[in-house]
Amino acid sequence: MGKIAKTLKKDWILLLLILAGFCMSIYFYPALPDRVPSHWNIHGEIDGYMNRFWGAFLMPLMNAGFYFFFIFLPYLDPRKNNYNYFSSAYRAIRYMLHIFFVGIQIVTLMAALGYPIKIQVIVPAGVSLLFILLGNVMGKVKHNYFVGIRTPWTLSNEEVWRKTHRLAGPLWVAGGILCLILSFLNSRITSMLFFLVIVIIAAVPTVYSYILFRNDMNGK
Incomplete structure (x- = not known):
């Protein structure tokens, strides 16, 4: 567990990013409509919705879930020792995916609030x-x-x-x-x-x- 604690300490930027996602959802939640866009067709037209709670919190919850998933993943891998040889690449991949999820969350919230989103x-x-x-x-x-x-x-x-x-x-x-x-x-x-x-x-x-x-x- 010492390694996990050390990883959590190193990941303060990622943790702040995930926390920012929750803060955004909490801040904008009162202004969101009852139905939040969840899917668009290739023409950019909304063709799927979620209720307000899941529309606001699905992405930050997924982001938090994936964070802990990625933390424990090396411990589940039979080739766990190899992660030491690509730790920088593994960290970079984690950052990319978490930033991508936050980006999707921002776009979803903006669309739900009526901003013109392409x-x-x-x-x-x-x-x-x-x-x-x-x-x-x-x-x-x-x-x-x-x-x-x-x-x-x-x-x-x-x-x-x-x-x-x-x-x-x-x-x-x-x-x-x-x-x-x-x-x-x-x-x-x-x-x-x-x-x-x-x-x-x-x-x-x-x-x-x-x-x-x-x-x-x-x-x-």
């Missing part, structure tokens, strides 16, 4: 930035069971894991940049291209890991 631009742009940032650390993630590109072939072969993540890093950065550009070209075609790019940059490392594993097995 959700069809903001969310794809946010996802694109997330891929760019994740791509920058993918190559540093060491072999483990929870964080990274977890296919049957990467999990069973450390060299396949290493090569797959070295490919995925620049691929995600390039794909993220392309998706970021497409995010601001708001049309039906660019929306389809956006999703196509996401599918490609997710599928290519998976297929690549299989090919590497098969070649390794054939070589033996």
